[in-house]
Amino acid sequence: MPFPPLDAALPAGADAREHALLLRRVHEAALSGRPAPARLRPVIQDSWSRTRRLGIDPDSTPPPRLAAPSELHRLREESPLAGVLPLIRDSLMSVADHADHAMLVTDASGQVLWREGSRRVRTVCERVGLVEGAFWNEGSTGTNAIGTALTVGRPVQVYSAEHFVRNLHTLTCACAPVHDPRDGRLLGAVDVTGPVSTVHPSTLALVSAVARLAEAHLQSLHHAHLERLRSVAAPLLAGMGGPALVVDDAGWTAAAVRMEPLRRVLLPARREGGTAWLPALGECSLEPLPGGWLVRPRPTEAAAPTSVSLELGGSPPSVTVSGPSGTWSHRLTPRHAELLLLLAARRDGVTAAQLSHAVFGSEGHTVTVRAEISRLRRHLGGVLASRPYRFGDDVDVRLAAPAAPADLLPASTAPGVRSLRREWEESGLPLALRVEAAT
Structure with missing residues (x-):
């Protein structure tokens, strides 16, 4: 970084x-x-x-x-x-x-x-x-x-x-x-x-x-670990008749067959094999491997996640997604934390140009914004919608904000984040309440 x-x-x-x-x-x-x-x-x-x-x-x-x-x-x-x-x-x-x-x-x-x-x-x-x-x-x-x-x-x-x-x-x-x-x-x-x-x-x-x-x-060191996992799983994947991928214990993809190789899959906080709904893949079967998991998407449809909790006062910031078959937590990069905060504050949705202005201070970074949103959607499938960018209409969004406005993503200099801090300080109304009201 x-x-x-x-x-x-x-x-x-x-x-x-x-x-x-x-x-x-x-x-x-x-x-x-x-x-x-x-x-x-x-x-x-x-x-x-x-x-x-x-x-x-x-x-x-x-x-x-x-x-x-x-x-x-x-x-x-x-x-x-x-x-x-x-x-x-x-x-x-x-x-x-x-x-x-x-x-x-x-x-x-x-x-x-x-x-x-x-x-x-x-x-x-x-x-x-x-x-x-x-x-x-x-x-x-x-x-x-x-x-x-x-x-x-x-x-x-x-x-x-x-x-x-x-x-x-x-x-x-x-x-x-x-x-x-x-x-x-x-x-x-x-x-x-x-x-x-x-x-x-x-x-x-x-x-x-x-x-x-x-x-x-x-x-x-991480690349070497994935290479070892890829070697172990190669004979197993060779006999697969349908889409499958092998990931390490943190969900990073080592190998995939008959499907697009996602960079990372969010695994449930508790995993014991069996069936689980995974963001970006839907319902999947999970089978333990030495040092990782075999993930096989299933053709059946499953309900999308129902709630999202943003923790933006901690270090690092994180997002927790709750769905029909488990809970997933994902640590956020500073840029992704900024984008999710801005989307939470505007449940009606924002365009790439508006996000560019809120993050960079101008509308000249829409390509970067679209790329970052695309990465977020791969991690949080079923949570984010597009045209305009927003949280899904049926997703309940909660914000675990810090006690003081200045501690909301304190390292961020994005104009949109600074504006939210200022509005919170001037109104005295906790930002979490504003997000819940919009939900």
Whole structure:
């Protein structure tokens, strides 16, 4: 997934020490209510607003919550990033050691799973609670590179007094999230942290490149798994007289015969073989295979899904589809979350041009919109209709929105999403009620 242009904390040509002093004056002015001598970067300003709503005290933040050693061990074993940890370590540690930084890898919640670095920099980290097992999301420690990068879903560098909590002003941090290359799901983050004197704009580019490298390696591991499954299933598929496909446990297609090979099939949350209705395929028989499933569409008709629930306050956002024979959950990419939110708010339907304007600010991206809607319809067959684009007339749509407007897809800059946030804030009427009324 491509990253937007990087926004380094230190402006080009700026003196690091003078900029740190300026940021401290901005911090003091913001907390005292006085006019600030300079403007914060938008990503920091937005994070400070979230931090204040969370009730973080800049002077007396409690130590981050720690996981028990047994829990930390379990989380490490289950982390998808465990398989790319050697690659991350080889890519970062020599540079981190030279720059007197620590390398950290977290899960999607901001919990530090691994931390490595020199004794000196580890001591610096321990003074502020930046240790293995600690939670470093915004809800625990306010604005910081790990928590803010995970919230906005893109690389972030935080320097000195850009941290909301004062005892973090001695640090400079750069962090990049790592996403599942298959579906955009947030897996965790890669971070380098060091004393404030070690700030350098290239650090952000470095962690961003390593995050992309980790995602590419995860993609290659997935392709290798599908290839093994394809080899195992080949003799079985060769004897099939009707349409069939083989998918892995997450529904990704390894092979197909006598039918269009869908990229992914949404499998029921609970699957025990037998018959189930699947989005995009209708009623199917499911048979377990080593490492996956044999899916055979059946010619009989079955009822379409009856309800859709959108969870747009979490990270990552997700959609849950309930049908006549089960429930399916699908993690959403940021773009698909934006599109489904806009469709939920306009049950009467919208055109590709209108969606283009709502997502990109102009009507010049209709081809992109149509392609993304097509991908969504493959995942959510029976849910979305076209001409105009909309949720099906018989589909009950529910929105599990966050408590505050600013937390609705906080990383989104789409004009239509920003407008919905503004309307919600001005009216005081929860957006979920508006969606339910339209349903």
